[in-house]
Amino acid sequence: xxxxxxxxxxxxxxxxxxxxxxxxxxxxxxxxxxxxxxxxxxxxxxxxxxxxxxxxxxxxxxxxxxxxxxxxxxxxxxxxxxxxxxxxxxxxxxxxxxxxxxxxxxxxxxxxxxxxxxxxxxxxxxxxxxxxxxxxxxxxxxxxxxxxxxxxxxxxxxxxxxxxxxxxxxxxxxxxxxxxxxxxxxxxxxxxxxxxxxxxxxxxxxxxxxxxxxxxxxxxxxxxxxxxxxxxxxxxxxxxxxxxxxxxxxxxxxxxxxxxxxxxxxxxxxxxxxxxxxxxxxxxxxxxxxxxxxxxxxxxxxxxxxxxxxxxxxxxxxxxxxxxxxxxxxxxxxxxxxxxxxxxxxxxxxxxxxxxxxxxxxxxxxxxxxxxxxx
Amino acid sequence: xxxxxxxxxxxxxxxxxxxxxxxxxxxxxxxxxxxxxxxxxxxxxxxxxxxxxxxxxxxxxxxxxxxxxxxxxxxxxxxxxxxxxxxxxxxxxxxxxxxxxxxxxxxxxxxxxxxxxxxxxxxxxxxxxxxxxxxxxxxxxxxxxxxxxxxxxxxxxxxxxxxxxxxxxxxxxxxxxxxxxxxxxxxxxxxxxxxxxxxxxxxxxxxxxxxxxxxxxx
Numbered sequence: 086x087x088x089x090x091x092x093x094x095x096x097x098x099x100x101x102x103x104x105x106x107x108x109x110x111x112x113x114x115x116x117x118x119x120x121x122x123x124x125x126x127x128x129x130x131x132x133x134x135x136x137x138x139x140x141x142x143x144x145x146x147x148x149x150x151x152x153x154x155x156x157x158x159x160x161x162x163x164x165x166x167x168x169x170x171x172x173x174x175x176x177x178x179x180x181x182x183x184x185x186x187x188x189x190x191x192x193x194x195x196x197x198x199x200x201x202x203x204x205x206x207x208x209x210x211x212x213x214x215x216x217x218x219x220x221x222x223x224x225x226x227x228x229x230x231x232x233x234x235x236x237x238x239x240x241x242x243x244x245x246x247x248x249x250x251x252x253x254x255x256x257x258x259x260x261x262x263x264x265x266x267x268x269x270x271x272x273x274x275x276x277x278x279x280x281x282x283x284x285x286x287x288x289x290x291x292x293x294x295x296x297x298x299x300x301x302x303x304x305x306x307x308x309x310x311x312x313x314x315x316x317x318x319x320x321x322x323x324x325x326x327x328x329x330x331x332x333x334x335x336x337x338x339x340x341x342x343x344x345x346x347x348x349x350x351x352x353x354x355x356x357x358x359x360x361x362x363x364x365x366x367x368x369x370x371x372x373x374x375x376x377x378x379x380x381x382x383x384x385x386x387x388x389x390x391x392x393x394x395x396x397x398x399x400x401x402x403x404x405x406x407x408x409x410x411x412x413x414x415x416x417x418x419x420x421x422x423x424x425x426x427x428x429x430x431x432x433x434x435x436x437x438x439x440x441x442x443x444x445x446x447x448x449x450x451x452x453x454x455x456x457x458x459x460x
Numbered sequence: 461x462x463x464x465x466x467x468x469x470x471x472x473x474x475x476x477x478x479x480x481x482x483x484x485x486x487x488x489x490x491x492x493x494x495x496x497x498x499x500x501x502x503x504x505x506x507x508x509x510x511x512x513x514x515x516x517x518x519x520x521x522x523x524x525x526x527x528x529x530x531x532x533x534x535x536x537x538x539x540x541x542x543x544x545x546x547x548x549x550x551x552x553x554x555x556x557x558x559x560x561x562x563x564x565x566x567x568x569x570x571x572x573x574x575x576x577x578x579x580x581x582x583x584x585x586x587x588x589x590x591x592x593x594x595x596x597x598x599x600x601x602x603x604x605x606x607x608x609x610x611x612x613x614x615x616x617x618x619x620x621x622x623x624x625x626x627x628x629x630x631x632x633x634x635x636x637x638x639x640x641x642x643x644x645x646x647x648x649x650x651x652x653x654x655x656x657x658x659x660x661x662x663x664x665x666x667x668x669x670x671x672x673x674x675x676x677x678x
Contacts, residue, residue: 146579170581181576185594185671198586244580 174245361408503562546618561603565596
């Protein structure tokens with residue numbers, strides 16, 4: 086029986102004052118959290134901190150005692166649970182492929198229940214197996230027990246994506262895999278994440294995984310939300326010991342003060358360099374060819390500033406020269422402290438700055454990359 | 461040796477053993493089919509309504525304790541002589557093992573699969589049909605195998621109430637004191653039962669390989 090689509094995309098998921106009690110113990114207490122459409126939000130925390138309960142309340146596997154959970158403004162408790170769940174993908178650590186069904190049947194189960202005809206289901210299943218790098222002709226007829234753990238996890242992901250849900254819920258999906266395989270799947274998942282651009286809520290206990298995959302990270306402890314923010318917020322501005330502990334500020338960042346820009350900058354790739362005498366429309370073409378979103382403009386060997394693709398697209402009216410529209414950007418010296426540089430960048434909302442060695446270019450400082458180098 | 465073989469064949473023909481075997485298997489198949497249909501249905505119903513599971517199973521247990529000969533005789537006034545009481549008695553005995561195994565199987569499906577099924581959006585009905593029943597098949601097959609042995613025994617006993625089948629040959633042999641006939645029919649019935657049980661065992665094993673994740677509940 087086909088169920089109606091509830092939402093084409095997620096604008097927001099709002100959890101307001103959500104509590105869930107088991108006996109006298111809170112599993113989740115007064116949780117306020119807004120998940121923005123299109124982001125990958127990580128839930129992380131010690132076991133028993135309430136992250137899985139939170140995730141399960143989003144798809145109504147668990148009903149909250151008090152508070153409300155709204156997806157695009159609709160209270161999930163007002164929605165039919167079967168319909169709600171068919172509108173979101175769900176992946177868990179132990180995968181739970183049905184052992185009596187082939188890979189094809191596992192992935193195609195919900196479409197079949199939705200009344201899709203065999204041809205459509207088959208095409209969708211094949212497409213998804215391809216998507217998760219399992220050649221359909223080799224895998225579609227196999228049984229789960231004939232697959233390795235990593236392959237099963239890919240099938241689990243394909244199954245979650247089969248109805249093309251705008252929201253994915255993932256509960257430690259890579260937790261049971263060995264470290265190398267986990268890293269590989271994370272890399273692939275990042276590609277997938279880019280391609281599908283949907284909202285994802287992702288539980289992990291691995292902070293490196295959280296930093297690698299997450300747009301924002303929510304730290305939970307003892308049934309409460311402790312802090313939520315971008316990775317650098319947590320690293321530079323932990324609200325308490327626990328957060329500092331989880332992001333491991335002490336161990337990894339205690340030498341932040343001693344590091345300077347030179348240690349963590351990225352060499353300036355020639356592809357980013359644009360000449361100030363180029364007009365905006367030509368620059369758009371050049372940037373498309375070079376596959377860059379941001380350009381550093383030089384005029385007669387001097388830094389003029391930066392331009393961003395999004396701002397150049399409306400170039401038709403007056404075709405301005407880049408030297409006239411380049412925005413000033415922060416410049417640091419090789420010996421400047423990284424900590425100071427990053428906090429300055431954060432304050433002005435910039436993610437890239439130039440590093441100059443006197444008059445010559447030293448390199449670029451990209452905030453995300455700095456963090457990854459530190460982790 | 462060859463002489464013996466000819467003697468056996470003569471005895472076989474004299475007692476119409478081919479026809480009796482067909483009658484026997486016919487009764488057996490009808491009885492077992494009805495038992496499976498009723499047994500599985502009862503198992504599913506008591507699974508859906510767990511409140512009645514215990515009384516139903518207790519009642520079936522009581523039926524099970526009635527000696528088969530007595531049950532046949534009790535059924536005579538209701539169903540008269542012939543195949544009727546035999547098939548009815550077989551079914552009454554066979555419901556319990558099938559229903560009990562079906563019920564245990566449905567209940568015992570590993571909860572992680574049920575959890576996943578719910579989480580990806582299966583309705584309770586979908587979960588029963590697509591997950592619980594298929595995953596209980598090995599255990600249901602085990603119940604049917606027990607029922608098969610019961611049914612074989614009761615159908616043979618049917619000779620006493622003029623149901624036909626191999627029991628009739630045994631019955632005649634006893635009344636006319638034909639030792640050879642008793643021996644032949646007895647052995648043949650035994651062989652048949654063993655073959656059927658082996659066949660059922662193989663099917664059960666296959667189902668275990670295909671669906672076998674069932675684990676006893678702790």
